[in-house]
Amino acid sequence: MRWAAYAPVQRIVGVLLLFISLAFLPPLVFAVVNEDGAAMAFVISLVTVSLTGLGLYWPVRKAHHDLRISDGFLVVVACWAAVCLAGAIPFVLALDASLADAVFESTSGISTTGATVFSGLDVMPISILWYRQQLQWIGGLGIIILAVAILPMLRVGGMQVARAEATGPVKERRLTPRIAETAKALWAIYIGLTLVCAAAYWAAGMSLFDAFAHSFTTISTAGFSTHDASIGHFDSVLIEWLVTFFLFVSSLNFALHYLALRRGSAQVYLKDPELKLFAMLLLIVTVLVTFLLWQQHAYDSFWEALRYGVFQSMSYTTTTGFGTADVSLWPGTLPLLLILVSALGGCAGATTGGVKIIRVYLLTKQGMRELQRLVHPRAVVPLKLGRRTLDPEVANAVWGFVSLYILCIIVLTLIVSGIEDDLVTAVSVVFSAMNNLGPALGEASSNWGSLADSTKYLMSFAMLLGRLEIFTVLVLLTPSYWKH
Amino acid sequence: MRWAAYAPVQRIVGVLLLFISLAFLPPLVFAVVNEDGAAMAFVISLVTVSLTGLGLYWPVRKAHHDLRISDGFLVVVACWAAVCLAGAIPFVLALDASLADAVFESTSGISTTGATVFSGLDVMPISILWYRQQLQWIGGLGIIILAVAILPMLRVGGMQVARAEATGPVKERRLTPRIAETAKALWAIYIGLTLVCAAAYWAAGMSLFDAFAHSFTTISTAGFSTHDASIGHFDSVLIEWLVTFFLFVSSLNFALHYLALRRGSAQVYLKDPELKLFAMLLLIVTVLVTFLLWQQHAYDSFWEALRYGVFQSMSYTTTTGFGTADVSLWPGTLPLLLILVSALGGCAGATTGGVKIIRVYLLTKQGMRELQRLVHPRAVVPLKLGRRTLDPEVANAVWGFVSLYILCIIVLTLIVSGIEDDLVTAVSVVFSAMNNLGPALGEASSNWGSLADSTKYLMSFAMLLGRLEIFTVLVLLTPSYWKH
Ligand SMILES: [K+]
Ligand SMILES: [K+]
Numbered sequence A, B: 001m002r003w004a005a006y007a008p009v010q011r012i013v014g015v016l017l018l019f020i021s022l023a024f025l026p027p028l029v030f031a032v033v034n035e036d037g038a039a040m041a042f043v044i045s046l047v048t049v050s051l052t053g054l055g056l057y058w059p060v061r062k063a064h065h066d067l068r069i070s071d072g073f074l075v076v077v078a079c080w081a082a083v084c085l086a087g088a089i090p091f092v093l094a095l096d097a098s099l100a101d102a103v104f105e106s107t108s109g110i111s112t113t114g115a116t117v118f119s120g121l122d123v124m125p126i127s128i129l130w131y132r133q134q135l136q137w138i139g140g141l142g143i144i145i146l147a148v149a150i151l152p153m154l155r156v157g158g159m160q161v162a163r164a165e166a167t168g169p170v171k172e173r174r175l176t177p178r179i180a181e182t183a184k185a186l187w188a189i190y191i192g193l194t195l196v197c198a199a200a201y202w203a204a205g206m207s208l209f210d211a212f213a214h215s216f217t218t219i220s221t222a223g224f225s226t227h228d229a230s231i232g233h234f235d236s237v238l239i240e241w242l243v244t245f246f247l248f249v250s251s252l253n254f255a256l257h258y259l260a261l262r263r264g265s266a267q268v269y270l271k272d273p274e275l276k277l278f279a280m281l282l283l284i285v286t287v288l289v290t291f292l293l294w295q296q297h298a299y300d301s302f303w304e305a306l307r308y309g310v311f312q313s314m315s316y317t318t319t320t321g322f323g324t325a326d327v328s329l330w331p332g333t334l335p336l337l338l339i340l341v342s343a344l345g346g347c348a349g350a351t352t353g354g355v356k357i358i359r360v361y362l363l364t365k366q367g368m369r370e371l372q373r374l375v376h377p378r379a380v381v382p383l384k385l386g387r388r389t390l391d392p393e394v395a396n397a398v399w400g401f402v403s404l405y406i407l408c409i410i411v412l413t414l415i416v417s418g419i420e421d422d423l424v425t426a427v428s429v430v431f432s433a434m435n436n437l438g439p440a441l442g443e444a445s446s447n448w449g450s451l452a453d454s455t456k457y458l459m460s461f462a463m464l465l466g467r468l469e470i471f472t473v474l475v476l477l478t479p480s481y482w483k484h
Helices: A002-034 A039-060 A071-095 A099-110 A126-150 A158-164 A179-203 A208-219 A230-234 A237-250 A254-263 A267-271 A273-295 A302-317 A334-341 A357-375 A392-419 A423-434 A453-467 A471-477 A479-483 B002-034 B039-060 B071-095 B099-110 B126-150 B158-164 B179-203 B208-219 B230-234 B237-250 B254-263 B267-271 B273-295 B302-317 B334-341 B357-375 B392-419 B423-434 B453-467 B471-477 B479-483
Strands: none
Touching: A002 A039, A002 A071, A002 A126, A039 A071, A039 A126, A071 A099, A071 A126, A071 A453, A071 A471, A099 A126, A099 A453, A126 A179, A126 A208, A126 A254, A179 A208, A179 A237, A179 A254, A208 A237, A230 A237, A237 A302, A254 A267, A273 A302, A273 A334, A273 A357, A302 A334, A334 A423, A334 B392, A334 B423, A357 A392, A357 B392, A357 B471, A357 B479, A392 A423, A392 A453, A392 A471, A392 B334, A392 B357, A392 B392, A423 A453, A423 B334, A423 B423, A453 A471, A471 A479, A471 B357, A479 B357, B002 B039, B002 B071, B002 B126, B039 B071, B039 B126, B071 B099, B071 B126, B071 B453, B071 B471, B099 B126, B099 B453, B126 B179, B126 B208, B126 B254, B179 B208, B179 B237, B179 B254, B208 B237, B230 B237, B237 B302, B254 B267, B273 B302, B273 B334, B273 B357, B302 B334, B334 B423, B357 B392, B392 B423, B392 B453, B392 B471, B423 B453, B453 B471, B471 B479
């Protein structure tokens, strides 16, 4: 009878699949209108996923809604895994992709990682191109709700740290207390940003299709493109600056956008310590990258170096992975530097991946604090964020996160280095997947297609691990969770 | 007049150089007896270093001994840097080595890292061979005193964590309160172990010269050899097991050896939680390495795999770097695995490098603790070591150490990857130097000679950084230290 305890979880996954099957409709329309041959694939996907959803929902439709907080972990992981699997179906049917490729591409989309195993995007059925972009956009929607509304309830994630900062404004930051209302507000902002971004891209010269397709993957800081050359395809400085701007906006805490809108004032942005940190780090990375590009004569002029430096710094720091240049071919330390800055990963409560600015900041500050304590042993130097002292338990959660992050990266890298011959490839794909970045180095510098199937499955797992802030997935692997 | 404040520091460095210049006498004897042509080099070194020492000492010989605790950082760093520079002189004079090579080799010796830039050891002047081994042995002497007696006074290092564990036995662990007495006791153990080890090697078939030469670099877990093929030169299973045994003994906390001797009982070993952890991790690493060697058919039989697996697991986990095989050519994940385990680095209060078992354990436990707290939010799970709860401030010091360790590795790797073309080389030399391991991958797999001069200087810095537990060096770079 213990299975009955999980009936509410099954019910939620069933309903979600029923809803998500509707996502096959827009690409189906594209396929029919353009007669690109993928229509049947989307019809079968729609039927399969909706029937599966119904099959999960129907037997437990009367299950009581007595979910405990701790069931939330299972719900979150089961939902994300189910959507990643469902999303893989059209790739198998329309592109004859292997299961490993299809699952990887779908997970890469939904997790907003944006690493691809497919090449020849410019000649792919237009409905599939649209579908890939849409996967990322839906993934972004999911993350916003997850990061701002659900994970804090489970006491996981960067928002907990960001919120713990302020005892005053904290109540306001909690947004509306009920998930449904919060979701509506955040989704409105997310959709609004997408429309504004698409309009700007269109005005700047993209086709309406490309404008929406890239707006989808900009607001979700995801990185899929409809062209093999990514943003470089358009070769337009104007478009690059627009992408840079909208990436910055999208990697801020969406709770800030909500507050700014509600108050009708940009003051909240100026007062946010996390935003300040993020802007400062972005500036440092951009100046460093531009300087190195210029000093190493990677481009003909300083202005060229600035153009590519600004764009790629933003693209990597926000864990997006859009390209205007093949960064893996840049000279000296630049490829490594850009892969590493992806760990910074924007603000909590955004669609970005990585460790998150706030955690990197606290970790660095802890190091400096201990140095200080050596000079002034008797001085009490509290760990602060903005003006407020950090709750020690929140700090503990950060050290715990960093510990598991390092542990996961080490274990995954060891396994992958046993599968892939090239060590640079092995290390960089794990790092890129865990940070939901997308680009990597070595054999996976532009495309992950040549990796082994087992690597693709493992990296699909890693992408979810990173996306769900590690804790959410790992807690399901502890025996005490299931005894609970 | 502010310089006067540093007169006692200058005095100590001067006296140390006077003493250390005596270290040129034994190799001088070897050079004269064997007429290997290096005698003049050691004479000049002796005169230069002793005169420099005298020059530093004489003007401040009457400086009052009013050293503050915080001056300790400067004393430690100045002493180590001075000895590393002094130790470089014979390499320049006898081998016509470049300054970068000489400084690197000397620092690698003194820090017990054991990476070498010289090849053709088997045809090198015998006095120089002896001198290299002796550098490491002296470095080991220095580390024991540093780790057990001096760094805890400065509130730095793994011993602080290991000691904080027990409020009961802590008093006993403090050993004798005065440094001089402690030093004598520890040195007696260190010298005794060296003699026993040399006798064992000799009995097992090494020449008397080789027996002492390798005993010097076993007890200091340092890794220099008198042969290019390292321990593999002897091709003797008996010798390999002896090395394994003495490496294990040398990577235990020397304070434990002291207590065991004083009480005449091995009970202290069995009760030590750090030792248990270390033994368990060693077992896991050994089983894993042996299994992978056997499963990947790297050797003809299981017994061969066991032989090489046991030896190299011990050699890397204790950050020694002795070789019986070229680990960088081992299949699959093995080279990366062995490089990574060097971060475990034996027990606090030993000559090993790395992060130290105790810190790795606490970091892992913190991750698990936070996972537990997600399942049981109301449960108070204190961070424990053995049976005692850890002082939060000691835990904070560990997170601070880990933070600075990661930060240093990232910054150094970024710089080196801008100098060296191969990314695997860049990452592995930094990791190896910071952990005082010795072997690396890529171009530096057996010999670091082909690296750029700037890399060699940087890695000399990294070796000292790792050796002096990071804090000791970095605190000198904070402005508040000098304002103090
Ligand atoms: K991405
Ligand atoms: K070593």
